[in-house]
Amino acid sequence: MSKKNKVEEMDEVINNTPVEQEENTSEETVVEELSVEEQLQEDLGKEKDKFLRLFAEFENYKKRTSKERMELFKTAGQExxxxxxxxLDDFDRAMKELSKSEDKEMFTGVELIQNKFKETLKVKGLQxxxxxxxDAxxxxxxxxxxxxxxxxKKLKGKIIDVVxxxxxxxxKIIRHPKVVVGN
Structure with missing residues (x-):
């Protein structure tokens, strides 16, 4: 063999050896990359789950506060x-007494005021x-x-009078009717 052939063989051996080592190293890197990639995928899945849970919790919060706000508006003037x-009770008592009076014009005037007062409260949601x-x-x-x-016997356990x-x-009931019950 000539020197040239020997040098070529040596170069070939030298070049092949590192290439094989690089291939082994690259396979290890691929394995490491896969595990890193899998880890990243797992982390991404966890973060997506956290995000979805947080988003759902926020949507529930918005619905709850919206509902509370609507209820507040409905009963804002409750007090x-x-x-x-x-x-209103005094108006009813006054109307009973005025109906006994002979002054029909005063009765009509107070009745108009009472009706206007009742209608105003009715518009605000009072029933x-x-x-x-x-009644039972x-x-x-x-x-x-x-x-x-x-x-x-028919009135036993039933309402006899409304006080x-x-x-x-x-x-929402803001004032329960006070009644007398038969026993």
């Missing part, structure tokens, strides 16, 4: 309306709870102030 209920004698007593709605012996009217503001 004012509750404070006006005794005046009277209608009750009449013989419901502890959720009615406030029994006393029980008396029922005049007949004070009850009112609702929207769907």
């Amino acid at each position: 004012v309306i509750v404070s006006l209920l005794p005046i 009277e709870i209608t009750i009449k004698q013989g 007593f419901d502890a959720e709605v009615h406030d029994a102030i006393t029980q008396i012996p029922a005049p007949n 004070e009217k009850g009112f609702k503001l929207g769907d």
Whole structure:
């Protein structure tokens, strides 16, 4: 063999050896890259899950606060309306007394004021709870102030008299009607 061939062989051996080592190194790098890539994918999945949970929690918060705000607007004037209920009761008592009077013009004038007052409160969401004698007593709605012996068996456990009217503001009872129940 000539020197030239030997040198070429040596170069070839030298060149092949590092190439093989580089291939081994690159395979290790691929394995490391895959594990790093898998780790990144896993981290990305965790972050997506966190984001979705946070987003859902925020949407629930928005719905809850919106609902609370709507309820607040519905009952914003509740304190004012509750404070006006005794005046409404006084109007009813005054109308009873004025109906006994012979002055029909005064009765008509006060009646107009009372109707205007009632309509204004009605527009603001106030509703009277209608009750009449013989209705069934419901502890959720009615406030029994006393029980008396029922005049007949049909009125046993039923409402005999309404002492004070009850009112609702929207769907919420702001004053329970005070009633007398037969036993």
